[in-house]
Amino acid sequence: MTDNAIEISGLKKTYAATGKSAAKEALKGIDLNIPRGSVFGLLGPNGAGKSTLINILAGLVVKSAGSVKIWGFDQDRNPRQSRAAIGIMPQEPHLDPFFTPAGSLDVQAGLYGVPRSQRRTAEILELIGLTDKANAYARSLSGGMRRRLLLGKALVHSPQILVLDEPTAGVDIALRNLLWQNVRRLNDEGMTIILTTHYLEEAEEMCDDIAIINHGEVIIRDSTANLLGRLDSKTLVITPAQDSQLPDLPAAITGKKHDDGTLSFTYQSGQTSADAVLDLLRGANITIQDVKTREADLEDVFLALTSKGG
Numbered sequence: 576m577t578d579n580a581i582e583i584s585g586l587k588k589t590y591a592a593t594g595k596s597a598a599k600e601a602l603k604g605i606d607l608n609i610p611r612g613s614v615f616g617l618l619g620p621n622g623a624g625k626s627t628l629i630n631i632l633a634g635l636v637v638k639s640a641g642s643v644k645i646w647g648f649d650q651d652r653n654p655r656q657s658r659a660a661i662g663i664m665p666q667e668p669h670l671d672p673f674f675t676p677a678g679s680l681d682v683q684a685g686l687y688g689v690p691r692s693q694r695r696t697a698e699i700l701e702l703i704g705l706t707d708k709a710n711a712y713a714r715s716l717s718g719g720m721r722r723r724l725l726l727g728k729a730l731v732h733s734p735q736i737l738v739l740d741e742p743t744a745g746v747d748i749a750l751r752n753l754l755w756q757n758v759r760r761l762n763d764e765g766m767t768i769i770l771t772t773h774y775l776e777e778a779e780e781m782c783d784d785i786a787i788i789n790h791g792e793v794i795i796r797d798s799t800a801n802l803l804g805r806l807d808s809k810t811l812v813i814t815p816a817q818d819s820q821l822p823d824l825p826a827a828i829t830g831k832k833h834d835d836g837t838l839s840f841t842y843q844s845g846q847t848s849a850d851a852v853l854d855l856l857r858g859a860n861i862t863i864q865d866v867k868t869r870e871a872d873l874e875d876v877f878l879a880l881t882s883k884g885g
């Protein structure tokens with residue numbers, strides 16, 4: 576018996592070429608273990624491969640190579656058991672407009688072979704705050720209610736693992752809070768939670784462990800606490816008085832010249848300082864018209880991590 580909810584090894588996915596586009600290697604050999612009982616964050620910029628990974632876990636995309644074990648069950652050898660162990664809340668609400676929330680949950684439970692006597696429709700409706708909408712048509716539900724229904728659908732077969740794909744993209748604060756309350760409660764009850772998000776702050780708040788994926792590879796996987804220590808980076812954005820190139824930079828500073836002519840410099844605050852960056856610029860005879868600081872965003876973090884070899 577393993578302590579991991581998910582064990583992924585050597586996972587590759589290449590989407591075949593189509594008429595217009597070349598073949599795309601979306602996952603380049605992912606090795607990743609996700610511990611049971613954790614809230615695990617899967618982060619990465621657009622196109623990094625997160626949805627591909629999640630869709631493989633969900634059985635919606637067929638992998639090209641590698642192995643995936645879900646709750647100890649190999650996806651190829653034990654497809655039924657591995658599928659039963661995981662529930663997925665997808666990004667986009669694709670709901671049948673003719674079903675009511677109660678009806679949708681019932682159909683979903685049927686798809687997973689949950690016997691009628693074991694269905695938890697009322698309990699799930701309560702959890703997602705849709706008890707009073709149980710018999711309303713899905714087309715009359717607000718966007719937020721549809722999202723909640725998607726969460727409910729992911730839970731009908733009582734999976735050990737719940738995957739949330741960008742659950743808070745474009746949702747309001749009230750729904751975000753409700754979703755996180757639900758997630759915390761489910762995790763307290765023992766469910767392993769995997770979520771993808773673009774928001775570092777959200778990952779910081781919710782996740783015990785984080786993996787960052789970029790260009791189809793895991794570039795770092797660590798506890799949130801360790802990672803945030805590493806990501807303690809700051810960025811100075813300089814507007815030079817004249818068009819200027821990046822000066823030579825020490826390893827501790829990552830620089831980028833932007834299309835608008837500004838130069839940005841990202842560094843770990845423990846390793847160097849704004850003063851050191853300004854000294855470098857003066858040394859390179861760059862006259863500074865304006866300086867701004869900003870919190871590092873995910874892109875800076877990737878730059879900093881990848882340029883150091885991650």
Ligand SMILES: Nc1ncnc2c1ncn2[C@@H]1O[C@H](COP(=O)(O)OP(=O)(O)OP(=O)(O)O)[C@@H](O)[C@H]1O
Pocket residue numbers: 590591599600601619620621622623624625626627628
């Ligand atoms: N069905 C497909 N056919 C061809 N290429 C695809 C397909 N789905 C995804 N890709 C490509 O694979 C790469 C990874 O995409 P994926 O959707 O997994 O990334 P992502 O990290 O989930 O991004 P996002 O945050 O935008 O959802 C991208 O280059 C994307 O264009």
